[in-house]
Amino acid sequence: MTSGDGASAPQAPERWVDVASTAVGAAACAVLLLVGAFAGRPDVAVLGAAPLVVTAWHLLRRPSGLVRAAVVAGEEGPGGTLSAAVVLDAPAGTAAVTVDVLRHDRPVVHALVRTPGSRRLPLLARTVRTGPQEVATVQVQGVGPGLVSVSDPAPRATRRTVVLPAAGSLPDVPLPPRLRGLTGAHGSRRPGEGGDLRDVHPFGPGDRLRRIDWRVTARRAPDLRELWVRREHALAEAVVVLVVDSRDEVGPDPLTWRGSQPPRPQDATSLDRARQAAAAVARAFLDRGDRVGLDDLGVRRRPLPPGAGDASSTGSGTPWR
Known part of the structure; x- marks a missing residue:
């Protein structure tokens, strides 16, 4: 955070x-002091004088x-x-x-x-x-x-x-039908290199010599009049855009849904759950080397373009500075 x-x-x-009780106590002590002085009762005067002196001493040291x-x-x-x-x-x-x-x-x-x-x-x-x-x-x-x-x-x-949402771990995340990245860690449908076997095809323009499958060539063209190459699916990355709508926020109490009173601070709201889910999905894709973007429909600004990075930046700590 x-x-x-x-x-x-x-x-x-x-x-x-001064505290109100101080004035009341000082007045009471002054009355005792006067009563003791006029009545000739030094013991009563001392009872009023001692607290009065202490109170005056504390007031002077205010x-x-x-x-x-x-x-x-x-x-x-x-x-x-x-x-x-x-x-x-x-x-x-x-x-x-x-x-x-x-x-x-x-x-x-x-x-x-x-x-x-x-x-x-x-x-x-x-x-x-x-x-x-x-x-x-x-x-x-x-x-x-x-x-x-x-x-x-x-x-x-x-x-x-x-407060940033805590990014939970997901065992698996879905992949889009078509992967857009040129390189990555997932198998795609388009031809390329690095992925699973796509087919075996006769050698043609654009094929590299190191892709020749000599075993298939020896079996299908023993006279070597035709060369056969192995073609693979390209490895690509997923490009994911998370969409969050922060305009509406409701809590578990239905009495707060009409908007007359806000959700209670001790209750997690729908927006809190959405943030946690978005952080977990973003962390899962970033851990796999994919790119993740963000678009908040409740904010008038440009969406965050897809990009890669450290999964820890999706929010699992509480940065203060």
């Missing part, structure tokens, strides 16, 4: 705000700057696994960072991560779909010392990729 980074949202103002997050490519994983990494960059003094991971606008992970500066978190996602899709969307928020302040939520970081 090939990859691409999602567009970053506009950066929010870099500010930290970080400045916004927590940053980015989703970058990770190591290649097995089929159906999308690998990435979340890179966190927190300003000095940040106690922790809340990390929310979403896929298809649905929350999947919520974690509180301690970040002494920068940190890299592995991220794995599984998919049964192919084509362009979202790996993950990450939103983070910083937590100040003593959990008395939080930062504004950082802009969302998104990673998108193109």
Whole structure:
């Protein structure tokens, strides 16, 4: 699969705000301090003064700057696994960072991560779909010392990729009735060299001397007045054009067929099956040295002309770069 980074949202103002519970707790501590001072109860005043001093100390050490997050490519994983990494960059003094991971606008992970500066978190996602899709969307928020302040939520970081279909192996593939390539690995109907025996024919213009069959000549023309040559079928290659229509895509749930709602992300669609079948057929023909082309009826562009190449390029890994 090939990859691409999602567009970053506009950066929010870099500010930290107090937690609502902090203000409530500070007010309660201030009331205890005043009650203890006016009532002559130092023990009550200490109960209110100590938390108030600690809260003020943490507020003075409140970080400045916004927590940053980015989703970058990770190591290649097995089929159906999308690998990435979340890179966190927190300003000095940040106690922790809340990390929310979403896929298809649905929350999947919520974690509180301690970040002494920068940190890299592995991220794995599984998919049964192919084509362009979202790996993950990450939103983070910083937590100040003593959990008395939080930062504004950082802009969302998104990673998108193109998942290539897995090319399965086929034991055998059909061949067209007429092979077009001049040379190849399959027997054709036209006369040539390298294939199975076609017939034995009297020597004529265009025949090569090395094609003379001396045994047949000695049997049919003992006086050597006529020479006989062996003619063979030429070896040729198949030229295959795969046709895929990407305009329609339906899932296994009939409720999604009318188009009012998209197929569920956890269900493979008809287009996913078509891509996998096309990749398997292309790999089978390429392994035999044939040429394969592609025409997508749902895209307004020229078809991919038939060509040969490495079968691994039909898609069995997840290239990110």
